[in-house]
Amino acid sequence: MxxxxxxxxxxxxxxxxxxxxxxxxxxxxxxxxxxxxxxxxxxxxxxxxxxxxxxxxxxxxxxxxxxxxxxxxxxxxxxxxxxxxxxxxxxxxxxxxxxxxxxxxxxxxxxxxxxxxxxxxxxxxxxxxxxxxxxxxxxxxxxxxxxxLPQKETFLQKECKSLKVAEKLLEQIWNSNLQPCVLDIHRMNDHPITLIAGFSGANTDVKSQSNIAREMGLTTKTDCRYDWAFRSTAHCSDSVAPSNLFS
The missing domain is CATH 3.30.465.10 (Uridine Diphospho-n-acetylenolpyruvylglucosamine Reductase; domain 3)
Known part of the structure; x- marks a missing residue:
C-alpha cells in the first residue's frame, strides 16, 4: 500500500x-x-x-x-x-x-x-x-x-582497565557540576571498556566543561558515531546507562 x-x-x-x-x-x-x-x-x-x-x-x-x-x-x-x-x-x-x-x-x-x-x-x-x-x-x-542549535559540541572518551575503574569515573562525573548531554559506557568486541562524555551548548560553557572532563582523564576526542558501531556489533541494543551501574 x-x-x-x-x-x-x-x-x-x-x-x-x-x-x-x-x-x-x-x-x-x-x-x-x-x-x-x-x-x-x-x-x-x-x-x-x-x-x-x-x-x-x-x-x-x-x-x-x-x-x-x-x-x-x-x-x-x-x-x-x-x-x-x-x-x-x-x-x-x-x-x-x-x-x-x-x-x-x-x-x-x-x-x-x-x-x-x-x-x-x-x-x-x-x-x-x-x-x-x-x-x-x-x-x-x-x-x-x-x-x-548548539553553538558547540564536544565528545570525549577514556579507555578503562576494568568496569570498576569506569564506575569510579562515572561516579566522579555524576557527583561533579558537569552537565553532559552524553554519558555512556560501552565495550565493542575485544576493545577496552570505554567511557564517553559529551557536552553541548554555548561555546564558553562547552569549553569549560570539556576542560574539567579532561582533568578527569577523558582526553581523547570522539563523536556519536560510536553508538552506531556499538549497536551493529553488540548483542544488546543499548549501551550501559549510569543508573544501571550504581545507585
Missing amino acids: QPNSIEHLQKLLSQASEVTDANLSTIDKLIEHIPEDMTATVQAGMMLATFQEQLAKGGQWLPVDPPHPHDLSVGKLLSTNANGPRRFGFGTIRDWLIGLAFVLPDGQLVRNGGKVVKNVAGFDLCRLFVGSHGTLGMIVEATFKLLP
Missing part, C-alpha cells in the same frame, strides 16, 4: 480487509515551522535527516540522534521510539512530541495534542503511540517542540 496523501490512505484503509504494510514516503511535507514558538509540524514520511536540515535553516533542531537518520522516517522514529546517545541529556522522542495525527484501521483520522508547547487539553494519546510499532494506528503527522 502506497498512498499519495493522508486522504488517500484513509480511503485505502477503509476499503482494505487486511493491511500488512504501508509506504508513506510520499506523505513527506513540512507542514509548518514556527521558529518564534520553537515548534514544527511534519508529515510522517519525511526522513529525519531532511527534517533536521529544514529546521536548521531556522537555527533549531529536534534533539534526538538515532542511527542512520537519512534512512529513518519521522513516522518510524515515533513508532519504534528510536534514540541515540544524546538521550541521556535530552531524553527520547516522547519528550519532544506535543501533537499527533494518526489514521485508525477503519480509515478514521484522529488528531491529539496541539501545536503549542503548553497545550494541556484532552487525553494525551501521543505518548501512547510512541513505540507502539503501528499496532494502534498509522502515524501520519507529528508536532514537536524544538531547541536552538
